[in-house]
Amino acid sequence: MSGFLALLPDVAALAGAPATLAAATADAVAPAAHGPKLQMDAWTAVLIVVLVGFLPTEVWRMLALIAGRQVEEGSEVFHWVKAVATALLAAVVARLVFAPTGLIVAVPLAVRLAALAGGVLGFYAVRRSVFAGVVVGELILIAAATYYLP
Template sequence: MNGWTYDAIGAWWWPYVFILLTGWLPTDIWRWLGVLSAGRLDERSPAVALARTIATSLVAAVIGRLVLAPGGSLEAIPLEIRIAALATGFAAYFWLGRQTLVAILFAEVVLLGVPWALGIL
């Protein structure tokens, strides 16, 4: 093959360079731009509010996809249990003082404990 594809070069080091060029570099450019410009932006500016809104919606979309259309071993867990785990984590987050780690632990207990108790896992 030719060009800049994963199989383009047969050297042992090429997969590592390919990962750096296609995965790390494009992501880190935006991270460094964010770091460099963060001190210059007003926290209450419309641009920062828009960036927060977009970031939050992307996280929500990923969580929604994982719950409603999962892949891999998560497919073995019934939809009702996945939704119950999401609701449990959401409720724990608000009722227990907005502690993210605690909410994740509550959701994981439901997501893994209920299928295990039912013999699904």
């Protein structure tokens, strides 16, 4: 793993990518959405999706099957892996809120966090209904967005 990560800067440099991969990924979407449109043949794009998107993703699912064949429900390893998966998912969510892309950037971070908190409160207030929680959170954000967006 550490050897793999050590390769990172070299690959990025070789590829002539922006200074960090984070910059290449996180910031790419928002400005591009307003720039000139991509000219790309549909089948080239499908090929890219399969080679650059599908294979790097699927490899982890299949590796996990092989690595996890001995892991039984309720074992200590199972609890650890589940905790890591939960924290990872929470981190993905947090990144979408703390460093979002697109129009939602115009809404201040405090409001985005308030919408999340409102969602959780709504969930508990209305008989543990996920739908109610999501509606409350969305209403907070959309109301704020009407104020902040032109």
